[in-house]
Amino acid sequence: MSDFANINRVPWHSRGFLATQTAYVCLALLLLVIIISFVAPAFLTFGNLSNVLTDFSYIGIVSLGSTIVIITGGIDLSVGSTMGLSAIITALLFQALGATGLASVPGAVMALSIIGGMLVGAGIGLCNGLLIARIGLTPFVTTLGMLSIVRGLCYAITGGQGVNISGADSNLFFRLTDGSLFGIPVPLIYLVLLGIFMAVMLHHTSRGRYVFAIGGNERAAELTGVPVTSIKAGVYVISGLSAAFAGILLAGWLGSVPANLADGYELRIIAASVIGGANLLGGVGGPLGAMVGAALIEVIRNGLVLAHVNTYWQDTFVGAIIIAAVFVDRLRSRRLGH
Amino acid sequence: MTLLDLVDIGKSYGAVQALSHVSFSIAPGEIVGLMGDNGAGKSTLVKIIAGVFRQSEGMMRFADREVHFHHPIDARNAGIEVVHQDLALADNLNAAANIFLGRELHRQVGPLRLLDHRAMERRSAELFRELKSETRPAELVRRMSGGQRQAVAIARTRLADAKLILMDEPTAAISVRQIAEVLALIGRLRDQGIAVILISHRMPDVFEICDRVIVLRRGRLVADKPVVKSSPQEVTGLITGALEAA
Numbered sequence A: 001m002s003d004f005a006n007i008n009r010v011p012w013h014s015r016g017f018l019a020t021q022t023a024y025v026c027l028a029l030l031l032l033v034i035i036i037s038f039v040a041p042a043f044l045t046f047g048n049l050s051n052v053l054t055d056f057s058y059i060g061i062v063s064l065g066s067t068i069v070i071i072t073g074g075i076d077l078s079v080g081s082t083m084g085l086s087a088i089i090t091a092l093l094f095q096a097l098g099a100t101g102l103a104s105v106p107g108a109v110m111a112l113s114i115i116g117g118m119l120v121g122a123g124i125g126l127c128n129g130l131l132i133a134r135i136g137l138t139p140f141v142t143t144l145g146m147l148s149i150v151r152g153l154c155y156a157i158t159g160g161q162g163v164n165i166s167g168a169d170s171n172l173f174f175r176l177t178d179g180s181l182f183g184i185p186v187p188l189i190y191l192v193l194l195g196i197f198m199a200v201m202l203h204h205t206s207r208g209r210y211v212f213a214i215g216g217n218e219r220a221a222e223l224t225g226v227p228v229t230s231i232k233a234g235v236y237v238i239s240g241l242s243a244a245f246a247g248i249l250l251a252g253w254l255g256s257v258p259a260n261l262a263d264g265y266e267l268r269i270i271a272a273s274v275i276g277g278a279n280l281l282g283g284v285g286g287p288l289g290a291m292v293g294a295a296l297i298e299v300i301r302n303g304l305v306l307a308h309v310n311t312y313w314q315d316t317f318v319g320a321i322i323i324a325a326v327f328v329d330r331l332r333s334r335r336l337g338h
Numbered sequence B: 001m002t003l004l005d006l007v008d009i010g011k012s013y014g015a016v017q018a019l020s021h022v023s024f025s026i027a028p029g030e031i032v033g034l035m036g037d038n039g040a041g042k043s044t045l046v047k048i049i050a051g052v053f054r055q056s057e058g059m060m061r062f063a064d065r066e067v068h069f070h071h072p073i074d075a076r077n078a079g080i081e082v083v084h085q086d087l088a089l090a091d092n093l094n095a096a097a098n099i100f101l102g103r104e105l106h107r108q109v110g111p112l113r114l115l116d117h118r119a120m121e122r123r124s125a126e127l128f129r130e131l132k133s134e135t136r137p138a139e140l141v142r143r144m145s146g147g148q149r150q151a152v153a154i155a156r157t158r159l160a161d162a163k164l165i166l167m168d169e170p171t172a173a174i175s176v177r178q179i180a181e182v183l184a185l186i187g188r189l190r191d192q193g194i195a196v197i198l199i200s201h202r203m204p205d206v207f208e209i210c211d212r213v214i215v216l217r218r219g220r221l222v223a224d225k226p227v228v229k230s231s232p233q234e235v236t237g238l239i240t241g242a243l244e245a246a
């Protein structure tokens, strides 16, 4: 009985939450916030914080979805384009339905427009999911293709023109997407609610557990009767829905949707997941990490702006942070003997 | 009464004929050693019985009914549990999560059906105690020794009331003391009327615990006899081909 009594004793600092990359990134975020508020007092002003929190919410929401995909060992590069197309379809529906009799029913135009936009996101996700889970195409190439297809549709449908959101229900729409509640920007409230929802789904339901099992050992999941195909396809639908939702929120913030809405956002979204501790090899990640990763990226971007660093440098910094995050994780894993 | 009845089972992977014309039966509570060289088709046979693959030819009866398993769940629902050769564990989940993978316990919280982590850990701890394995239910499989992983894979087979347990090389990666535990467990399974097919390369395991030995060579059944009527020498000859059949 005593043969391996010694191998399980893991010291407290290498166990549980404290041993995760998410904990390290939380700490880094805290330090960064403290440093920036000393260096640039403008950081902590209400206006600036409100902007940072709003910006961060869009990335954070999609990053929740993309984290789930990454936990299964997949990746979704099409999220930026999906945000764009969903927002465009929502805006176009606003225009089209606003001209019909529905305009006299309060909320109807808005509800249908949003549902339309969300269905676009779900549809794109379903295409990705079926190609990957049923046909067995690689996630990287499939979603790279989808990125291009969907962005192409954005330009083709709009002729490259922006689409305005106006008419019936538009004020209600702006209040729900770009308002604030007790001074808190609503996108942040949506992000927190979705984050809690996702934490419950991932850690406290069978389907959430299957997401981790597939990322850890897909063959074992298959052998133990996990519905691998439907879970794998499902995570892309969730990713598409999260992108659509964030795209629609972004549309409400901008008031009109340019054809290049959220162009290139996939970099920041996937970076947020990875910085927050999701491992591209699969099996590891979580909603808290996705949110903290997104926050870290936005705080750095904002800090650079306040420090009057030329904005062209932003992507370079974000890239360096991504590499630093996986580097620290690598060192840590080696030390823990994973 | 027979529990499992295989009739003329064949399986080909494209050009590779992994099994041909394999027929045998197993009675409830019988312990059968399945032996053969690497590539003889043992794992393939286990996977067919466990519903992972379908046979290319032949027929399978279980509990006196013809069965067609399309999925591992079908076999599990019929009362067949498996310890796969590579154990089929998810490294990133803990022991309890692996044991209950695919059949989690739930509790109702308001409108939600959530995982009952506490109950699963409690039951897992019981199973480990039964197996006399010092394995913590909350421990990540990634951090476990070979013997502990084995315990997790075996504990999984004890969740439901199985009628037949298939063990594909359960003693390949573990210490002598742990081998004794696994063999003792198999003995207890027999006492409960549970049949076991044990795949092992270890002659002593088979001759110590099994009632019958079945030998496969290049996908064909070359022997099926009570261990008391055979010997390690004979079985070795059958495995290598020095003996044609017995």
Ligand SMILES: Nc1ncnc2c1ncn2[C@@H]1O[C@H](COP(=O)(O)OP(=O)(O)O)[C@@H](O)[C@H]1O
Pocket (backbone or CB within 6 Å): B013, B016, B017, B018, B036, B037, B038, B039, B040, B041, B042, B043, B044, B045
């Ligand atoms: N999934 C597979 N695809 C193709 N050939 C396979 C597969 N699994 C096993 N085989 C082949 O089938 C034969 C039997 O393999 P296996 O059942 O694993 O034997 P054993 O478990 O007795 O070592 C071998 O020739 C092996 O290469």
Ligand SMILES: [Mg+2]
Pocket (backbone or CB within 6 Å): B042, B043, B044, B085, B168
């Ligand atoms: Mg084998």
